[in-house]
Amino acid sequence: MTDHGLIPSELQELSRRAAAAKDVSYSPYSNFRVGCALLCEDGSWVIGANIENASYPVTICAERTALVKAVTEGKKRFKAIGVSTDISPPASPCGMCRQFIREFADNSVPIFMYGRKEGECIVKTLGELLPMSFGPEDLHPDRGARK
Amino acid sequence: MTDHGLIPSELQELSRRAAAAKDVSYSPYSNFRVGCALLCEDGSWVIGANIENASYPVTICAERTALVKAVTEGKKRFKAIGVSTDISPPASPCGMCRQFIREFADNSVPIFMYGRKEGECIVKTLGELLPMSFGPEDLHPDRGARK
Amino acid sequence: MTDHGLIPSELQELSRRAAAAKDVSYSPYSNFRVGCALLCEDGSWVIGANIENASYPVTICAERTALVKAVTEGKKRFKAIGVSTDISPPASPCGMCRQFIREFADNSVPIFMYGRKEGECIVKTLGELLPMSFGPEDLHPDRGARK
Amino acid sequence: MTDHGLIPSELQELSRRAAAAKDVSYSPYSNFRVGCALLCEDGSWVIGANIENASYPVTICAERTALVKAVTEGKKRFKAIGVSTDISPPASPCGMCRQFIREFADNSVPIFMYGRKEGECIVKTLGELLPMSFGPEDLHPDRGARK
Ligand SMILES: [Zn+2]
Ligand SMILES: [Zn+2]
Ligand SMILES: [Zn+2]
Ligand SMILES: [Zn+2]
Numbered sequence: 001m002t003d004h005g006l007i008p009s010e011l012q013e014l015s016r017r018a019a020a021a022k023d024v025s026y027s028p029y030s031n032f033r034v035g036c037a038l039l040c041e042d043g044s045w046v047i048g049a050n051i052e053n054a055s056y057p058v059t060i061c062a063e064r065t066a067l068v069k070a071v072t073e074g075k076k077r078f079k080a081i082g083v084s085t086d087i088s089p090p091a092s093p094c095g096m097c098r099q100f101i102r103e104f105a106d107n108s109v110p111i112f113m114y115g116r117k118e119g120e121c122i123v124k125t126l127g128e129l130l131p132m133s134f135g136p137e138d139l140h141p142d143r144g145a146r147k
Numbered sequence: 148m149t150d151h152g153l154i155p156s157e158l159q160e161l162s163r164r165a166a167a168a169k170d171v172s173y174s175p176y177s178n179f180r181v182g183c184a185l186l187c188e189d190g191s192w193v194i195g196a197n198i199e200n201a202s203y204p205v206t207i208c209a210e211r212t213a214l215v216k217a218v219t220e221g222k223k224r225f226k227a228i229g230v231s232t233d234i235s236p237p238a239s240p241c242g243m244c245r246q247f248i249r250e251f252a253d254n255s256v257p258i259f260m261y262g263r264k265e266g267e268c269i270v271k272t273l274g275e276l277l278p279m280s281f282g283p284e285d286l287h288p289d290r291g292a293r294k
Numbered sequence: 295m296t297d298h299g300l301i302p303s304e305l306q307e308l309s310r311r312a313a314a315a316k317d318v319s320y321s322p323y324s325n326f327r328v329g330c331a332l333l334c335e336d337g338s339w340v341i342g343a344n345i346e347n348a349s350y351p352v353t354i355c356a357e358r359t360a361l362v363k364a365v366t367e368g369k370k371r372f373k374a375i376g377v378s379t380d381i382s383p384p385a386s387p388c389g390m391c392r393q394f395i396r397e398f399a400d401n402s403v404p405i406f407m408y409g410r411k412e413g414e415c416i417v418k419t420l421g422e423l424l425p426m427s428f429g430p431e432d433l434h435p436d437r438g439a440r441k
Numbered sequence: 442m443t444d445h446g447l448i449p450s451e452l453q454e455l456s457r458r459a460a461a462a463k464d465v466s467y468s469p470y471s472n473f474r475v476g477c478a479l480l481c482e483d484g485s486w487v488i489g490a491n492i493e494n495a496s497y498p499v500t501i502c503a504e505r506t507a508l509v510k511a512v513t514e515g516k517k518r519f520k521a522i523g524v525s526t527d528i529s530p531p532a533s534p535c536g537m538c539r540q541f542i543r544e545f546a547d548n549s550v551p552i553f554m555y556g557r558k559e560g561e562c563i564v565k566t567l568g569e570l571l572p573m574s575f576g577p578e579d580l581h582p583d584r585g586a587r588k
Contacts, residue, residue, distance in 0.1 A: 024218070053249075056470070058536070068195070091428055092426045095388075095390055096389055234579060244536070286473055320517075365467055
């Protein structure tokens with residue numbers, strides 16, 4: 001099944017919150033709004049949106065915005081990540097965000113991508129989007145097993 | 148005066164909240180904890196801490212964490228920014244963070260830097276820390292006056 | 295076959311140059327040296343190494359160093375990318391680098407990862423390392439077909 | 442004097458090379474070309490330009506492109522940095538680049554900023570553009586004196 005263990009109300013909320021988060025995007029340079037919603041392991045929700053900068057490399061994407069909010073609120077484990085954009089088919093997280101997510105998620109965490117059209121959704125796990133990833137175990141091989 | 152318009156209770160809170168924010172830092176690679184507190188124009192508070200990544204360039208500093216939280220909560224104007232570290236004299240925001248702050252702050256916004264020692268504090272305005280900055284007006288000279 | 299169209303002398307050079315590039319790494323913070331070699335479509339070679347910064351997020355990885363060198367020398371098409379580290383099994387490019395490579399490479403471009411041990415090598419294509427990637431076509435759906 | 446120790450032919454070359462470097466810019470998203478030229482301590486020259494990415498935060502600015510090229514060629518000390526843009530007055534390096542430069546330059550290194558108009562130039566030292574900077578000594582206070 002493609003629900004990755006989420007119940008119907010959670011699936012609905014993930015989609016709704018990710019889409020709504022686009023409203024707080026600050027993207028005057030790309031005009032490309034992205035919203036993100038996190039369903040934390042404790043059942044709580046955190047949202048984020050992309051915050052751009054006149055110096056493009058200083059921009060922070062929606063996924064990373066949501067994650068730093070969650071982590072600084074003590075939430076480091078997630079049941080699902082939702083990402084919403086205004087295009088079709090839906091956009092996927094950029095490589096930088098996949099790397100950021102990697103630090104706090106197992107390969108099995110599902111990433112739901114929502115597009116412009118009603119009901120449009122693609123789901124992939126982190127492991128599918130960032131196979132053979134670089135992680136903490138690579139930097140310090142002595143500290144833990146590699147994924 | 149060096150209080151930049153903050154009243155004593157605000158000065159005290161800024162220091163206390165920036166220091167406390169260090170507790171939510173995720174910095175297993177540098178072991179360098181940074182906490183940040185924002186006093187928003189509406190009188191509310193937002194905090195942040197540095198969130199590192201096994202891929203160092205994917206790290207997000209405390210100041211940027213606090214700012215994306217604030218901006219996605221609809222707060223884009225700030226009375227003061229506090230940054231706390233465990234060294235003495237206090238560390239200043241890195242250039243990337245100064246650039247990020249620049250997008251949402253006037254040159255007059257004060258940045259309070261707190262160090263390891265009790266009561267240790269240095270204050271500089273954004274304009275002092277990032278003189279002759281690159282900003283939105285440079286990218287689109289037709290859209291507004293340059294600072 | 296796993297040679298991805300490279301002839302034996304090219305395979306040998308890719309490995310040798312990627313490993314040698316580690317010698318120009320500037321990595322006083324992680325002590326994790328990474329070397330990268332690019333075999334450009336015109337048969338020329340470009341190398342890079344990771345250049346770190348006291349502010350970790352300002353660091354530039356070996357792969358991106360090699361690529362900006364190549365691109366500013368007019369080389370935007372590549373036959374192969376080699377990445378060398380001092381660990382075993384070999385490390386893979388971080389997500390941020392996979393994203394950077396994506397801008398200048400087709401999904402079929404092979405990325406050879408070399409590790410600490412003699413002859414140790416893993417090969418994956420960009421498409422395998424960054425499936426369903428975010429790219430130029432997502433930002434401007436009107437400008438071209440999506441990969 | 443404002444020449445910062447450069448002789449007339451060096452000043453002329455710095456301006457010419459920074460402007461010419463704009464031609465190798467890859468900036469399809471901002472359409473904001475930036476060129477950079479470095480006069481290395483050994484008298485050699487290195488140029489760079491901004492290389493953008495569909496994921497804006499993955500972009501690398503002209504100054505950082507030039508610096509990683511230089512550093513991986515063994516050049517870590519600089520007599521002058523030139524930055525050229527197509528606007529007037531000239532743009533300055535973003536905060537992220539000031540931070541990157543900081544790792545390899547003393548506060549006294551001059552940064553020449555060239556604009557759209559013939560002969561237009563503003564010069565500031567790194568110390569003027571990034572006062573009270575965060576650097577290696579902050580991360581490891583035991584390793585050296587702070588600037
Ligand atoms: Zn992203
Ligand atoms: Zn910073
Ligand atoms: Zn990387
Ligand atoms: Zn820059």
